[in-house]
Amino acid sequence: MKKKQTIKDIAHAAGVSIGTVDRVLHKRGKVSKKSMEIVTKVLNELDYKPNPIARTLKNNTIYSIKVLLPDPKKDHYWKRCMEGINEIIVEFGAFDFEIEIYCYDPSKPKSFSKIGEQLIQTENLDALLFVPLFEKESNTLLKKLNTRQILSGTFNSSLSNNLVDQHTGQDLYSSGRVAAKLIYDLIKPHSRIAIIHIDEAFNNAIHMKQKEQGFSSFFKEYSSFEIKTLTLNSNEFQSKFPDFVEQFNPIDAFFITTSKVYEVPEALKSQGTKSKMVGYDLLLRNVECLKKGEMDFLIHQNPKIQASLGLKGLIEKLIFEKEIPKKRLLPIDIVNSENVESYLI
Amino acid sequence: MKKKQTIKDIAHAAGVSIGTVDRVLHKRGKVSKKSMEIVTKVLNELDYKPNPIARTLKNNTIYSIKVLLPDPKKDHYWKRCMEGINEIIVEFGAFDFEIEIYCYDPSKPKSFSKIGEQLIQTENLDALLFVPLFEKESNTLLKKLNTRQILSGTFNSSLSNNLVDQHTGQDLYSSGRVAAKLIYDLIKPHSRIAIIHIDEAFNNAIHMKQKEQGFSSFFKEYSSFEIKTLTLNSNEFQSKFPDFVEQFNPIDAFFITTSKVYEVPEALKSQGTKSKMVGYDLLLRNVECLKKGEMDFLIHQNPKIQASLGLKGLIEKLIFEKEIPKKRLLPIDIVNSENVESYLI
DNA sequence: TAAAAAAGTGTTATCGTACACACAAACTGT
DNA sequence: ACAGTTTGTGTGTACGATAACACTTTTTTA
Incomplete structure (x- = not known):
């Protein structure tokens, strides 16, 4: 002893x-x-x-961290990120921190730039965690963070360069392959598959592309499938989707690359056909569809864990000087009607 | 500010x-x-x-925690638990702790009781984390821990009573239902399904039973399936399994309730038939089978996270007086050939 | 060679909490 | 009325790491 x-x-x-x-x-x-x-x-x-305890005790500065993410009011997906952030705020409540959350409009790159610009003007900003939906604007921001020696972290979306200090996310290419394998197991050869990209306003372009590439790479090994892709934004859905379905009918399986999966079964109801379906994220409406059997699998991007791990990493780096990996990839969770509850706790 | x-x-x-x-x-x-x-x-x-930080600084006692789990040499499944424990030991290395790991033979209840008895005789033991494979023996141990005011934690297996201070695990009934749903999606009505329990020595009895109950509950909603169960221990497999297959042939799907899944495709090779297969745990040999397409899904029990969260809970309770929930249920992860890598990091 | 500068070392106050101790004021009993 | 007890209160020190400060020794410069 x-x-x-x-x-x-x-x-x-x-x-x-x-x-x-x-x-x-x-x-x-x-x-x-x-x-x-x-x-x-x-x-x-x-x-x-x-002893990290004694160390932080002496060093009694108030660290300032800002979080910048898309507005959950515009897209429910981000609500769980918010929850993750808030959990960490509680967990580290005993430490001297000032953590503030800011939101931008996920359909407006300018909104991102504007708030980002304001944030880095803050005196004594120690770290910034953000979701880099827009590649160009994010890089501009990152460069400024680097010159000002402000610790940076991203989550959910990733950037192709190496400018950020820490990234937390999922491998989207693999994620597309996972969806492919799930669908492959559910359908017969010579089936017809539709890939649907439904976006707020074409911002997740890179995001969706990576998933599609993974998906396609899987099916390239099997030539006997017919795959078509439809890209549209949320508003166009009502008008364009039915036409697409009619032209490509019968469709045996759908792969929806965003969280707006719930739109599809709704739209297909009038059609009367039953297709296999794989999509993303445990939004309340998606979970309902899953439980009703209207879709088969959801891939869980774990927004809450992504956000909380990201923030936790920055905090621990600041107070404990703990080294954090440049890139952290989270597991790609497959969710069906029976294990969905276990992810919602 | x-x-x-x-x-x-x-x-x-x-x-x-x-x-x-x-x-x-x-x-x-x-x-x-x-x-x-x-x-x-x-x-x-x-x-x-x-400030909990300053509080612990003053309290400079050395806490003693012991961990008691099945010997990884006897069953590889426990290796990852060991890894999880060791990671936490490193993570909290800066604090005054004395953490020791002990192993028991998972096929011998007496081995568990004996080491357990020794451990609680230790002077100044503050907490004990263990895997309660054996219900009766575990309860005896728990009662002694309680009277001695030693903090207790269990993981992986759960006990039906409320004696333990903290439990970390999965809901096995749900886990059985998840397997059922996966298989249901892969096969046609009127198929024949085999449930195989392969155990070291009938110790996981409760464990396997709960999974089977969940599995059956799912299929009770659909009458058109024929389900048969085979229970055997590891040594009997070579002799009894082929007979079972021959009698029940053709078998469209297998549900193997333990980590010894890899035995089944091996044994079926001579048969030449291709059956759907769902089993448990990401043992190296199971992962190989999954990648080769010899089985369809594995359910991940996340032994590493179970062990590390369990230990972390006890530590944080001791040093930060952080309240920990009596029961913590982890998600039931569905793994196929495409997302398996994302769980192995 | 003396003065000035630099290098090397030990001492001490500090962070926030906890608790022993000292001390004063208010009571008790004879 | 005086010693002895109880009650209430403030002070001092410890925990471990850190960094400012003071001090001594060595090296550099004029």
């Missing part, structure tokens, strides 16, 4: 003062070669780890 | 010393009615919460 080593123990073992040990630990210089050697030697031998 | 309230702030606002505030906070008496009133009033007004 050995007690944890403290800086005092190290100092004593090395025959120096705690001041010297501290200078070695923080590489603050002003240490002789001799002291340096003996302290590092003792440090390695005794496996010293500074 | 408001700083966190400290005990000093409260004392100042109430016009008393921090000692008095402290006595009010800890109900240690020796406080006049007048002081009591004004301090509680200020306390409520300013929404004071003591």
Whole structure:
């Protein structure tokens, strides 16, 4: 039963003062070669780890973190992210933090830029966590964050470059392949498959493309399927979707690449046909469809965990100086009517 | 930008010393009615919460936690639990803890009782986390833990009573239903389904039973399926399984309730028939089968997360006095050949 | 060679909480 | 009325890490 080593123990073992040990630990210089050697030697031998508790106690600055995500009022998907953020705020409530959430309009790149611009003007901003729906605008923001030495984190969507300090998300290409495999198991050869992209306003373009590429890559190994793609935004759905269905009929399976899955069974009801269906995200309306048997699988993007892990990473980096991986990929959860409850807790 | 309230702030606002505030906070008496009133009033007004960080700093005791789980050498499934435990040990390495792992033979209840008995004899044991494979023996242990005021936690298997302080696991009944739904989607009506229980030595009896009940409950809604059950232990597999298959042939789908799924495709190879198959756990051999297309789905019990969350809960209870829920149910993950990698990181 | 600058080292206050201790004021009993 | 007890209150120190500060020793410069 050995007690944890403290800086005092190290100092004593090395025959120096705690001041010297501290200078070695923080590489603050002003240490002789001799002291340096003996302290590092003792440090390695005794496996010293500074007590994070004591460290944060002394360092009583108030860290400021801002979170910027799409408005949940415009798209319900983001509500769960908000919940994840709020959970972390509670969890770290005992620490001196000032965390504020801001929302932008997911259909307006300018709204993103504008709020982003305001946020980085904040005095003493320590970290910014955001959802980079718009590639160009996000990169502009990131560059400014980097020059100002502000810690950056993204989640949900990913950027192709390496500018961000930390990213939390899913591999969308694999996610498309998962959907493909699920559908493949449900249908017969020579079936007809429709890929439907329903977006607010063509912003998730990269997002949807990656899923489609994964999906297609899977079916390339099997030539006997006919696959067609329809891309439309939310408003066009009522007008364009029925036409598409009529022309491509009969459709054996649908792969919907966004969370607006619930639109499809609704629209198909008049048709009377029963198709296999795989889509994204556990929105209330999607879950209802799943339970009613109107769709087969949902792929869970785990927005809550993505957001909370992202924020947690930034916080721990700030207060514990914990190193965080540049990229963290979460599992791709397959959800059907029977395990959906287990994800909703 | 408001700083966190400290005990000093409260004392100042109430016009008393921090000692008095402290006595009010800890109900240690020796406080006049007048002081009591004004301090509680200020306390409520300013929404004071003591800093748990500073609190633990003072309390420099070394906590002792023991973990008792089935030997990974006897059953590979437990290897990942071990990994989860070790990750947490690293994560909390900076704190004063003494965590030790002990293993018992999953086929011998006596081995569990014996080591359990030894562990609770330990002086100053603060918490015990264990896998309660054996109901009777586990309850005996739990009662002793309770009388000795030792914090208790279980994971993976659950007990029907309420004696344990904290449990982390999955709902096995639902898990059986998930398997049922997966199989249902893959086969035609009037198919024949086999439920196979392969156990080391009939210890997971409750475990397997719960899964079977969930599975059956799903198919009760559809009368047109023929379901047969085979229960055997690992050693009997070679001899009894082929007979069973021959008698019940053709079998359209298999539901294997334990992690020994990999045995089945192997045994069926000589048969030449292709059946649907759903089983449990991401053992290396199971993953190989999944990738080769020899089985359709695996249900992931997430042993690593179960173990690590369980241990983390106990630790946080001890050092931060964080309240932990009596029961924590993890999601039931559905795994196919395309998302399996995302769970193996 | 003396003065100035730099390098190296130890001491100490601080963060917020907890608790022992000291001390004063208000009571008790003889 | 005075010693002894109880009650109430404030002060001081500890926990471990950190960094400012003070001090000594060495090196550089004029």
